Amino acid sequence: MPISVDDVIQLLCQLAQKKGMKAAVRHSGQGALLAGATAFVGGLMGGPPGIAVGGAFGGLLGAWMSAGQFKPVPQILLELPPAEQQKLCDEAIHILRQLDWTDAVQLTALVMGSAGLQEKLTAMLINYLSKQLGASVQYGK
Structure with missing residues (x-):
């Protein structure tokens, strides 16, 4: 069954919220x-x-200026441009394609009920945030 980009983004937002994920985009x-x-x-x-x-002083000053600029990952995902959301x-979808589901609610339930799928999607999300956006990710609510 085809799945919409919005459904996948909502699924990833729920997963990130459950894990308490926050990210800061580095201003290198x-x-x-x-x-x-x-x-x-x-x-x-x-x-x-x-x-x-x-x-050394400039490096410390730069680190201090960017400290505390963590935003919740769901907020970052919802603010992505449509092309980035599609990526x-x-x-x-490469991770989810082997699942048998009928709608977005069932897909979310399947993912939230499987620690293995959650780990795979979390790893994919962290990789995306760090490689594509240059963000550092931290956990905790």
């Missing part, structure tokens, strides 16, 4: 720019030791 470009700028200023003011101190749906 901003952090690198900040570390580079502080290393440059440190080099101008203190020579080679200033570069090391400036780079995620395609990956999930």
